[in-house]
Amino acid sequence: MKRKYYCLSLLTLLLTASLVHAGETGTTVKADSLRDAPFSDAKVITTVSASTPIEILKKNKGWYQITTPQGKGWMRMLSIRRGDAKQSGKGNQLTGLASLTSGRAGTGKVVSTTGVRGLNEEELKAAKFDEKQIALAESYLSSRDEAQKYAARGKLKSQQINYLPEPAQGGAK
Amino acid sequence: MKVLHLISCATLTLCAYAAPVSAFDFGQELRNAARELKKPAPSSSLGGYSEQEEVAIGRQIAGNLLGAAPLVQDKKLQKYVNNIGRWVASQSERPDLPWHFGVIDTSDINAFAAPGGYIFVTRGLYLLLEDEAALAGVLAHEIGHVIKKHHLKILQQSKMLDMGSKFLGKQIGGNDNIEKLIGSGAEIVSRSLDKNAEFEADRMGVVLAARAGYDAYGLPGVLQQIGHASANDSSVALLFKTHPLPDERLSKLDEAMDSRFDNLNGLNLGKRLYRIK
Numbered sequence: 001m002k003r004k005y006y007c008l009s010l011l012t013l014l015l016t017a018s019l020v021h022a023g024e025t026g027t028t029v030k031a032d033s034l035r036d037a038p039f040s041d042a043k044v045i046t047t048v049s050a051s052t053p054i055e056i057l058k059k060n061k062g063w064y065q066i067t068t069p070q071g072k073g074w075m076r077m078l079s080i081r082r083g084d085a086k087q088s089g090k091g092n093q094l095t096g097l098a099s100l101t102s103g104r105a106g107t108g109k110v111v112s113t114t115g116v117r118g119l120n121e122e123e124l125k126a127a128k129f130d131e132k133q134i135a136l137a138e139s140y141l142s143s144r145d146e147a148q149k150y151a152a153r154g155k156l157k158s159q160q161i162n163y164l165p166e167p168a169q170g171g172a173k
Numbered sequence: 174m175k176v177l178h179l180i181s182c183a184t185l186t187l188c189a190y191a192a193p194v195s196a197f198d199f200g201q202e203l204r205n206a207a208r209e210l211k212k213p214a215p216s217s218s219l220g221g222y223s224e225q226e227e228v229a230i231g232r233q234i235a236g237n238l239l240g241a242a243p244l245v246q247d248k249k250l251q252k253y254v255n256n257i258g259r260w261v262a263s264q265s266e267r268p269d270l271p272w273h274f275g276v277i278d279t280s281d282i283n284a285f286a287a288p289g290g291y292i293f294v295t296r297g298l299y300l301l302l303e304d305e306a307a308l309a310g311v312l313a314h315e316i317g318h319v320i321k322k323h324h325l326k327i328l329q330q331s332k333m334l335d336m337g338s339k340f341l342g343k344q345i346g347g348n349d350n351i352e353k354l355i356g357s358g359a360e361i362v363s364r365s366l367d368k369n370a371e372f373e374a375d376r377m378g379v380v381l382a383a384r385a386g387y388d389a390y391g392l393p394g395v396l397q398q399i400g401h402a403s404a405n406d407s408s409v410a411l412l413f414k415t416h417p418l419p420d421e422r423l424s425k426l427d428e429a430m431d432s433r434f435d436n437l438n439g440l441n442l443g444k445r446l447y448r449i450k
Contacts, residue, residue: 078427082401127241127358147259156386
């Protein structure tokens with residue numbers, strides 16, 4: 001996908017996997033069915049147990065197409081966590097995932113890989129009000145009508161969906 | 174989160190003091206004083222600000238944030254995110270707020286919401302987006318914060334709250350007074366919200382995006398990207414400091430979404446996503 005994308009990936013290094021690259025690794029975070037199509041009523045090929053290393057091939061809405069030791073098929077995206085050994089440079093995908101799930105990610109060794117400093121708390125605290133910028137931002141306002149027309153051009157149709165209830169405490173499936 | 178923690182500490186402290194007061198019977202006045210202390214301050218009740226006040230507070234915060242990181246100079250981009258954001262916000266309970274959206278020029282990966290409908294995505298985060306559904310999901314999460322007034326709650330719970338109601342009551346429009354309320358610069362956007370506020374905004378985000386006709390998995394897809402390879406990247410330091418880790422957010426979304434979105438045919442609009450030049 002996108003040559004442009006590869007240029008950007010030089011900047012943000014680890015983070016620009018704009019589409020799932022063939023061969024990107026991941027792991028299952030819970031046991032789930034592997035299906036022959038990205039639908040909940042598609043045929044079940046097999047069940048893959050939790051913590052299985054997998055390879056992610058494609059994404060389709062809430063589904064990833066993956067290869068597992070038990071074969072190829074589709075699994076719900078949220079039963080999987082992406083993690084790529086090659087990109088993280090750790091040589092072992094499980095190391096990367098382990099550091100992520102143990103809550104150490106982003107808090108321990110913060111090493112700049114980009115050489116460009118972003119927003120930090122000190123900068124935010126010291127920030128001074130910029131009237132020109134806020135006025136410029138406000139000048140881009142889209143009215144409801146304008147936004148609706150733009151949505152219609154993309155064939156977006158609004159749907160009635162209730163907000164999700166908060167899952168019960170400890171209510172993991 | 175930090176703020177709530179402080180509040181619970183304060184409550185504990187109050188209880189700790191209240192108990193000995195009763196136990197040693199230092200007198201009715203002291204007991205009354207303790208009871209008074211335990212009552213929530215009147216100004217901490219939510220919805221204490223008019224919409225006009227809320228927007229004025231948000232404008233000040235947004236203007237300060239833009240002082241730290243200006244808009245990306247790309248009118249088409251800014252107009253595009255306003256179209257998408259306004260359409261998603263139109264699916265919410267507050268469709269008529271003067272919603273403003275923007276992409277700010279920093280390589281950091283983050284998004285910010287200020288009261289009254291000011292929402293900004295960083296260039297670093299924008300560059301990760303795969304399609305319009307992903308943008309809609311990210312904006313919808315921030316819209317959720319605005320609708321639930323999560324940041325206003327922080328202001329009202331903080332030490333500035335008393336000042337706030339006094340200053341804003343009659344003197345709205347004076348930047349100095351609002352500045353006193355929001356503290357230094359755009360510091361408020363770097364404060365952690367309660368974890369549950371983030372999970373709530375995630376749940377609202379997937380629903381608002383789906384209501385707008387998008388694939389509901391745009392936001393979870395972005396969280397997958399942010400989570401999987403960024404442990405050592407400074408561009409997510411602030412995001413990870415102020416939010417639960419993506420892994421935990423994805424688990425919560427998994428529980429909440431379950432199979433509820435299986436029969437919706439939301440769009441992704443990958444080709445329509447505006448690419449920053």
